[in-house]
Structure formats: structure tokens, C-alpha cells
Amino acid sequence: MSEDSIITKLQQAINCNKSDKSSYIKLANLLIKNNDYFSAQKVFEEYLKIFPDDTEAITNLGSICFYKKDYLNAINYFKRAININPDDFVVYYNLGNVYAEINSFEQAIAYYKKALQLNENSAEVYNAISRLYVEADDLENALNFSKKAISFDSGVSDYYINYAEILQKFGKYKDALENYKKADLLDGNNAKIALATAILYMQTKEFNKALEYFDKALDIDTGYYSAYVCKAIAYLEKNMTHEATILLKQAIDIAPQKQEAYLSLSGILISEKRYEEALDVYKILAKITGNNSRVLILTGNAYALADDMEKAISCYKKAATISPADNEIKLIYLEAINSFVNKKMGVGK
Secondary structure, eight states, X not given: XXXXXXXXXXXXXXXXXXXXXXXXXXXXXXHHHTTOHHXXXXXXXXXXXXXXXXXXXXXXXXXXXXXXXXXXXXXXXXXXXXXXXXXXXXXXXXXXXHHHHTTOHHHHHHHHHHHHHHOTTXXXXXXXXXXXXXXXXXXXXXXXXXXXXXXXXXXXXXXXHHXXXXXXXXXXXXXXXXXXXXXXXXXXXXXXXXXXXXXXXXXXXXXXXXXXXXXXXXXXXXTOHHHHHHHHHHHHHTTOHHHHHHHHXXXXXXXXXXXXXHHHHHHHHHHTTOHHHHHHHHHHHHHHHSSOHHHHXXXXXHHHHTTOHHHHHHHHHHHHHHOTTOHHHHHHHHHHHHHHHHHHHTTTO
């Protein structure tokens, strides 16, 4: 029987018996499986009119709202579930996730720690807290909670990746590499692990090993934009601009709306005095970013290098208008005007 047929039969069962809990839950879960969150939400809302204190349904509604980025309603549903059952570990964890998503650090930590009071062996929660401390640049706490996550569950590659990333921030590259290798043993087909390992080898100046892992990342995922860009930057560190240019163009083909590859490519073109080609790249960037003062400054610099000061000054002026509080941009604009005027008047000749 097709899923559409199953959905129809469940809807018919509910219409015949509004108290049929099983059909409501099966229907909503099937809709969630099919990523039809809107319809699943409607089913749970109808269900709660009949069974208003069903915490599983309330929690599922909170999760649907979370996936839809409707964070306020997600919080309201999760708190409603807690009011009914204050000992539900999952709901506290979910609330921590919502507050983490909206960058409410203290509340996220508070709810994660409440979850740990109910389940002190939850590696997932320890890892979530560790990630928050990383974002807050509290690396000591991040390291401690990461260790706890691994101590409670040593079979999850993401925990080793997080631990390795923290060690890397401490400059403990050898220990970080060991943990990336542990992650790779658990999940050997993970392009993210391969890329992270490659970047670590770049930090330790082991270029050939870095290339090996960049290639591994791209073998696993031929459309991995970040791997193309990072490998290109590695080539640039070795002044291999031709190879870097090829990779950056491949990255642009994969993700034409992302900025990093354009910026690196324009840098190569500027260094090679190919100013007109760099300006073409900046024009594309301008379309992607809109009125972006940084792109305007870079465009102005390219015009200045191409000895077209009038267009350079026009770009600097637009940048200064967009970012009037940026004193550095104001200075660039004023210096360009002074240089242009002095040149016209023959000052300094």
C-alpha cells in the first residue's frame, strides 16, 4: 500500500472516530516523515483539542515549530509540556536547542543542565553544552564537557570532531589529529572529517598530507564547496596560483551565490595585475551582496590600481554613504580625493 493510501485511510479512521489516538499519531508521524510539517502540525493541533494534556503530542508540536524556525511557538509548546510533566528530559533538551539556536546562551545552558539533572549520562547534552562554550570562547569548559560526552558514548564521530576542534584551538595539533583519526574510524566516509584533517595539516605545515586529505574530502563529496576553497587557499600558500584558480572556479560553479571563492579569485587576479578581470568578479559580487561597503572598497581599489581614480572615488563615496560610521572607509575616501586632486594639480612632481 502506498503512503498516500495509508494517509487517506488514517484520515478516514479519524473522521469515523475522533477519539482514535493511534490514528492521529500515526498520521502525524507519517506526515513528518514526508517533511509535510504544515499538515502534521494541523493534525496535532486537532488532536490536542480532544487530548489537551498529551505531552508527547505537545512536544512533537514544539519540534515541528523548531524545524519551521518558529522558535517562539516552539518554546511555548515545550514549556507547556514541562508544566504537565516537569520530569521530561527530552523537553528540557529541546528547550536548550531552541535557546541555542536563537543565541540565548545562558538560557540554553540552564535548560541543558536541567536535562542533565534528569539524565546525567547523556553524552548528547554534554556535547551540546560543549559546543555552546566553544561559541562563547570558553575553551576550558568546552574541553571538559566534550571529554564527558566521549566518556559516556565513545561511538559517535561528531563528539571526537568537536573535541579535536577544541584541541586545535589550544594549539594541541597532535592530540587533535588523533581525535580526527578516531572520528574517521567511526565514520570513514565523512567529508567534513577529511577536510578538518586537511586544514589541521596545513596548520602544521605538512602540505602533502593536507593535499591527501583535501583529495579525500573531494572524493567523498565532489560537490563540497568548502573543500575546493580551502584546497585553493592551500595552493596559494605555496604560490601555486594556476592550480588555485582552477579550484576556485570549480567552487563558483558549485555555489555561485557564495562569496569566498570570488574574493579569493579576485585576489589572485589583482596580484597578477589582471585588473579588468578582477573588476568583472567584483561586479558579480556586487549583484550577490547588494550594497556592500566591503565589495565597493575592493572595487574601488581595483579601479585605483587600473589608474581610473574617478571610478575608484565613486566606489569609495558609495561605501562611505552605506557605512557612515566606519572611519576607516572615510579615511580611504578622503585620501583618494586628496591624491586625485594633488595629481591633477601636479603636486609632488
